[in-house]
Amino acid sequence: MRKTTTRRFGAAALALSLVAAACGGDDEADAPAPAPAEEPAEAPAEETGPGGYVWDGTTDDGITDDTLLIGSSGPLSGPASAYSPITQGVGVCADYINGEFGGVTMLDGKTRQIEVEILDDGYSPEQTVENIRRLHEQVGVFATVNVLGTPTNTAIVDIVEDNEVPNILVATGATRWGRDFASGDYAYTMGWQPAYQTEGKIYAAYIADNFPGSTVAILQQNDDYGDDYVSGFEMGIEGTDIEIIAVETYASGDPDVSQQMISLADSGADIFFNVTTPKYAAQAMVSIGSLDWDPIQFLNSVSNSTGTVLIPAAEGGGAVEGVYTAKWAADPTDPALADDPAMIEYRDMWAKYSDLNTDDAFAFFAWNSCMAQKEIFNNIYPTRASLLATVGNMDEINIEVPLVYAENVSTSIGTGDGWPLEAMQVEQYNGGVWEKQGAVVDVDF
Amino acid sequence: MTKFFQLVIAGIEIGSIYALVALAIVIIYASTGLKNLAQGEMAMFSAFIAYQFHAWGLGIWLALILAILTTFVLGMGVQQVVLKPVQDSSLLTVVIVTLGLFLGLNSVAGFIWGYMMLAFPAIFPEGALEIGSVDISYAAIGVFAVLLACAGALFALFQFTKIGLAMRAVAYNKETSMLVGVQVNRVIMVGFGLAASLGAVGGIFAAPKLFLDPFMMLTVLIYALASAAFGGLDSPLGAVIAGLFIGVIENLAGGYIGFIGSDLKIVVPLVIILGTLLFRPQGLLGRKYIPRV
Helix, strand or coil, X not given: CCEECCCCCCHHHHHHHHHHHHHCHHHHHHCCCCCHHHCCCCCCCCCEXXXXXXXXXXXXXXXXXXXXXXXXXXXXXXCCHHHHHHHHHHHHHHHHHHHHHCCEECCCCCEEEEXXXXXXXXXXXXXXXXXXXXXXXXXXXXXXXXXXXXXXXXXHHHHHHHHCCCEECCECCCCHHHHHHHHCCCCCECCCCCCHHHHHHHHHHHHHHHCCCCEEEEEEEXXXXXXXXXXXXXXXXXXXXXXXXXXXXXXXXXXXXXXHHHHHHHHCCCEEXXXXXXXXXXXXXXXXXXXXXXXXXXXXXXXXCHHHHHHHHHHCCCCCCCCEEEECECCCCCHHHCCCHHHHHHHHHHHHHCCCCCCCHHHHHHHHHHXXXXXXXXXXXXXXXXXXXXXXXXXXXXXXXCCECCCCCCCEHHHCECCCCCEEEEEEEECCEEEECCCCEECCC | CHHHHHHXXXXXXXXXXXXXXXXXXXXXXXXXXCCCCCHHHHHHHHHHHHHHHHHCCCXXXXXXXXXXXXXXXXXXXXXXXXXXXXXXXXXXXXXXXXXXXXXXXXXXXXXXXCCCXXXXXXXXXXXXXXXXXXXXXXXXXXXXXHHHHHHHHHHHHHHHCHHHHHHHHHHHCHHHHHHCCCCHHHHHHHHHHHHHHHHXXXXXXXXXXXXXXXXXXXXXXXXXXXXXXXXXXXXXXXHHHHHHHHHHHHHHHHHHCCCCCCCCCCHHHXXXXXXXXXXXXXXXXXXXXXXXX
C-alpha cells in the first residue's frame, strides 16, 4: 500500500508524539503506531476517532485536502440489472452530499467533495475482479462502497484484503460479511443489510411464538444463500417444538420447481418456508395454488417485492394472500408513510439528484445506505485505518437512518458482532399490501 | 400414490414443452443436418412477442396465433440472413453461428423487455380436474393436447402435402432433390420457419408456468436436446416420445431417488444423452446412418 504522507519534521512534533503515546492508553494498542518523525507539527496530542483510533496525521490514497475518491462495482447491465439503482445510487449519493452539504467534513476539520468511479460488472464475478483491481491500482480509490452481490463480493474478498482497501456496506446479505469482519478473518469487507441467517432466526422466533407445535417444509436454493437462511432457521427453532419435516432444493437455472413442490405438499407440513429467488418464489406460490396443500407461507425478503414477485404470482394463479415476510426498512410505496418527513426528504432529494424511480425498492436501498455513508465519512480521519475503526464501532457515532427499522445502526467488534443492521419487522401480505405484524424483532447474535 | 401420479402429470406437462422444442430441433436437423442451439432462445423470443401483442390489447389466443405467424416469418428471415451464408461451412462454424444467435437473441430480449420476470397471462382456465386425490390442472391437459395437435399436424404436413413431400426429399438427399427440380433453398427456408413456429408454441405454452424472462428456455433447451438425441435426431415421433419420457423420468427421479433428489435432476438428461450416444447413436426411432463406400 502506498501512502501519501504529509511529512513534517521538528522537535515539537517529536515531543507531541511522545505525549500522545503516553496518553493514548489501552485504545492505542489497536491503532497503527505513529512514526514519530511523521507527526504533523499542528496535530494536537489527542486526535482520536471512533474505535479509539489515533490519527498520525497521514492521509491515505484517494483523499486530498478537498476530495474523497470512492468506487463501486455492480450490474449496470445484464440479467441482474434490476439491481442497478443500488450501484447508480452511490453516484447519486455523492451528488446529494456534495450538493446539500458541500461534501463530507471529516474529523480533521476539512470538508471534501466526494468523487465516485462506478464500474459495470454485469453481476459476473470475473468482471468484478477486474473492476476492483482497476479501482485499487489505477483509479486509486480510498474505499469501495455498496459493491453488489454475494458471488461477486466473494470473488474479490481476498484482493480487498491483500490491497487493504476497505470494501464497506456491501449490498449482499451473506452471513459471512458480518462474521468474518468481526472475527478479523476478512477485516476489510463489511456488510450492511441484515444477514440471511438473522432473517432465518427471526422467522423461527415468530413461528415458535405464533404457531407453536407446527411442522415446516422448506424449499431452498442449493447454495450458500439458501444454506444461510436454513441454518439460521435451524438455530432459531432449537429448543422449541417446531419441527422441519421436509426440505427440497433446486439449482438456480432449473426450469421450474413443480416436482419439489409436489414432494413438499406430500409432507403435509403446516408451514412452508420459501427460500428462493423471485422467479422460483412465484412458481412455488403458483404450485401451492394448484395443489391440495394450504400451508402458512413464509417468504424470504429476497423475493418480497410486491411489484416484481407478489403481483405476477397472483396473476399466475398463485396463493399469495396471507404470506409472511420480514423487512428491515420501510416500504417507499407504503401509503401510511406518504406524509412521513423522512420519506418526503428521500423522494425530494432523489428526484433532485437523479432520475431513479423513487418507488423502486433498490433506489430506496441506495438512500438508506447513503445516510449511513454520510455519517461514516463525517466521522473518520482521512485514513483507511480510521474508516475501519469507525465502521467497526458505529455504536459510538450517532448514525441516523430514519427509515430502517433498527433503532440504532450499530456494530461492535468487541462483542463479536459485525452486523450493522439486525432488526426486522415481520409483515403479512393482505389484499395487495404488506401489513406489520407485532413489534420490530431485534436479533442479537 | 397421490405423489406418484402428481409427479407423472407434472412430468407430462413439462415434458410436452421439451417435446415441442425437440420437434423444432429435429425438423431442422432432418432437413439441413444442423443442430440449432438457438432454438430455445427463439422460442423465448416468440413468447415475448406474444406477451407484447397481448399487452397491446389483443386477446390471448389471437396474440399467440399472431406471435406464431410472426415467428414463422422471423424464422425464415433468420435462416436467409444468418444461416444461409454459412450453411455449407464446417460444422464448427455453423455451431458458433447458432451460439451467437443464442446470445444475441437473449440480449435483445433483455434490452427490449428487461430481465425482470413477467407474468404471462393464463392461456387455459385455472383450476384442475380432480380424479380421486389427484389434481390434473387444465393447463397440463391443454399443453399435452397442444403437443398432440402439433405432432398430428406435422405428420399430416409431411405425408399429405407437396411441401411436406419436398421437405422429406431434401432431408433424404439434397443433391437428388435439386436435380429433380425441388427448390432446395426455399424448402429449407420454409422448414426453418416451421421449426421456429413449433418452438414458439413450446415457448408460449411454457411461459405461464415458468414465468417469462430472457432465461426461461435456457435449461429447457438442454432437456430438448436430450429428447432429440434420445428419440433420434431425424425422428419427429421419437422426439415427442422422448420429451415426454424425460419429463416424467426426471420428476420421478427427483421425487423418489434420494441421492439424485432435486439437486442432480439436470444430470438425468445428460446421462440419457451419453447413454444414447454410446449404445444407440441413431436414437430410439432414428434411422441408422450407414456410409457407403
